[in-house]
Amino acid sequence: MLESVGALTGSPWIYAVVAASIVFDxxxxxxxxxxxxxxxxxxxxxxxxxxxxxxxRMAHQVPDLLVLGACAALASVLGDLAAYRVAWRGGERLxxxxxxxxxxxxxxxxxxxxxxxGGGALVVIARFAPAGRSVVxxxxxxxxxxxxxxxxxxxxxxxxxxxxxxxxxxxxxxxxGAGWLATGVSLLALFxxxxxxxxxxxxxxxx
Numbered sequence: 001m002l003e004s005v006g007a008l009t010g011s012p013w014i015y016a017v018v019a020a021s022i023v024f025d026x027x028x029x030x031x032x033x034x035x036x037x038x039x040x041x042x043x044x045x046x047x048x049x050x051x052x053x054x055x056x057r058m059a060h061q062v063p064d065l066l067v068l069g070a071c072a073a074l075a076s077v078l079g080d081l082a083a084y085r086v087a088w089r090g091g092e093r094l095x096x097x098x099x100x101x102x103x104x105x106x107x108x109x110x111x112x113x114x115x116x117x118g119g120g121a122l123v124v125i126a127r128f129a130p131a132g133r134s135v136v137x138x139x140x141x142x143x144x145x146x147x148x149x150x151x152x153x154x155x156x157x158x159x160x161x162x163x164x165x166x167x168x169x170x171x172x173x174x175x176x177g178a179g180w181l182a183t184g185v186s187l188l189a190l191f192x193x194x195x196x197x198x199x200x201x202x203x204x205x206x207x
Contacts, residue, residue, distance in 0.1 A: 041169025
């Protein structure tokens with residue numbers, strides 16, 4: 001796996017690539033940010049399990065888990081804030097686009113109600129759902145929710161997602177080895193969490 005990832009995994013640039021992918025996938029949800037985090041964490045698992053001299057040298061060429069997690073969480077929050085500000089300044093054109101989408105309108109309504117009641121669990125749950133982060137961040141900005149209502153929950157969501165993704169890659173690498181099997185199983189677990197989160201976000205509210 002390390003050979004496939006190439007020099008990127010053993011370079012400090014891996015942090016920049018991971019961070020950039022996470023920041024921009026709020027606008028382009030198809031970017032493989034989750035995959036990059038899992039692959040980097042799996043590589044870190046391989047390095048931490050080094051026992052001989054050659055493997056020990058490799059351990060110094062793979063990402064540091066704490067730095068990787070911190071980069072992923074910070075990039076997640078920065079991306080959320082970027083989408084929030086874009087939507088805040090979007091004006092009537094963005095409002096019309098949201099009004100034409102039942103999904104965006106529903107999410108916007110639910111987000112507003114959740115934040116108004118002082119609870120932002122929806123922000124955290126949506127971070128795991130496909131495109132949920134985009135919907136929530138744009139919805140918060142479009143409805144001009146106060147930043148103090150949105151930012152703390154964005155921080156919680158970013159840390160939770162980063163910890164979950166890094167943990168999947170790291171423990172998958174430890175249990176299944178630093179190969180494509182570990183990456184595949186970890187991705188399945190990430191998609192499973194996303195499917196569950198999508199269901200919770202779309203579930204109709206009870207009166």
